Amino acid sequence: MEMKDGSKPFLLKNIPDKNYNIIIEKNSYSLVNDYTLFDTQRSLKFNTHYTLVKNILVTSSESSLTIEKLDKDSLILSQNIKGFEAKDLHKYFYVRKDILLQNLENNKKDTLVATSVSGPRPKFSITKRHLKDLTRQKPLPLTERSMNYRFNGNIYINLQSNSISIELKDYEKSFINNIEKKYKELTKLSNWNLSSVKRFKIIKIPFAFESYYELSDEVESYGEVYHFYSTDFNSFLDNSPSREQLANSNSFFKKGVEEYQKNNLELAVDLFEKAYKVNPHNLDAYYNSASISFAIGKTEKACKILEYLKLEGQKTAENDYNSKCQK
Incomplete structure (x- = not known):
């Protein structure tokens, strides 16, 4: 799994240890955790209905999955949600389970x-x-x-x-x-x-x-x-932010946007910084802080943010860092 822009999932731990499994049926698909993979008991909680329009699984007026590749061995799906950028959307790479099992059996151990x-x-x-x-x-x-x-x-x-x-x-x-x-x-x-x-x-x-x-x-x-x-x-360990962290971070973020719209750029940067410090997963707060820091001449601070995001596998940050921070 990666993001649609090629980034790694931001601060999502243990990705190599996880399997994101999917069962696609005629009018619905099920996301299945690694404990119940392909068992007959499927939780309706994870069942999503769709309408197939060409190569797109339409799940609502604002969300869908695009079939980017489908052959006898593999499937690639990408997420679409109205108002979300590519850096915030997932791309899933699937391989048929029976092929993986056959590879294990071929080891003859x-x-x-x-x-x-x-x-x-x-x-x-x-x-x-x-x-x-x-x-x-x-x-x-x-x-x-x-x-x-x-x-x-x-x-x-x-x-x-x-x-x-x-x-x-x-x-x-x-x-x-x-x-x-x-x-x-x-x-x-x-x-x-x-x-x-x-x-x-x-x-x-x-x-x-x-x-x-x-x-x-x-x-x-x-x-x-x-x-x-x-x-x-x-x-x-679940490194997801708590409800309190989310609420506080979103509050700082909203105030940051308001101050930016008033052209209070220094204050806006401080608020976006507070937003990502309270919730380190608030990716847009990092980008906003870096962008405004460039605008007010705080290049070193902006580049530190972009370098951190680049090291965390964020492609947009990597491109910005290479074009704006490399001498």
């Missing part, structure tokens, strides 16, 4: 290190997250609150002996009883969909698990999160 493409996938509910608004609800009693612990390792499924074993790697010994109870559901053969991996003798599935409980003045959050196909605990 007895052991498969599982991926989100190959599977296998669990049949049970693997992740449970809860978020409570404490302005409307009471928090959980102390005795019902989740414990904060985590562990990772590898699941080994032996298809010859029909057995499953767990290899723990990183864990706190004080929680071993909780851990052993938790991974029991992973060792039941009936809990796994093994249809895509029957040719192999042994399946190795890297995984990580985290149980968490967090409490603030207004919000209580807790849950149990699995991440399969990787032992990296950082996979749990």
Whole structure:
């Protein structure tokens, strides 16, 4: 996946570890996460209806997907949303799942290190997250609150002996009883969909698990999160801005536009800078700050912003940096 202008997705972590999967049917398509790839159970939550007009999947009066390439092996789709620039829109590169599986089988190895493409996938509910608004609800009693612990390792499924074993790697010994109870559901053969991996003798599935409980003045959050196909605990980290960050950043951004329209350029730059500092994902705030900085003679500041964006894979910033900042 990349942006339509060729940029990398801005500050989006772990892209190499993710698979953005799609199932296209006659009048709708489904986006499927890497845990449920091509299983028969599909969540209507991710189902989008479309009308095909030439090579465009029209999803609304203001949005669509363009089929840029379609052949027997691959598909390229690009996003269109009214009012959005190419740097803010995605381009998706898809390969047929059966081709990827065939490539794995051609390696002729007895052991498969599982991926989100190959599977296998669990049949049970693997992740449970809860978020409570404490302005409307009471928090959980102390005795019902989740414990904060985590562990990772590898699941080994032996298809010859029909057995499953767990290899723990990183864990706190004080929680071993909780851990052993938790991974029991992973060792039941009936809990796994093994249809895509029957040719192999042994399946190795890297995984990580985290149980968490967090409490603030207004919000209580807790849950149990699995991440399969990787032992990296950082996979749990969500670097998306909070609602509060988004609101504050958008407020600074709006005020920046207002001051720019009044020709208060110095103040506008300060406000756009505050906007991207509160929410580092606010890409337009960076560009606006750089553009106005050039206009008021603060070339060094503008070039620093463009250089940062260039290093983060932003093509527009790279072009501007090369034309305006290179000596």
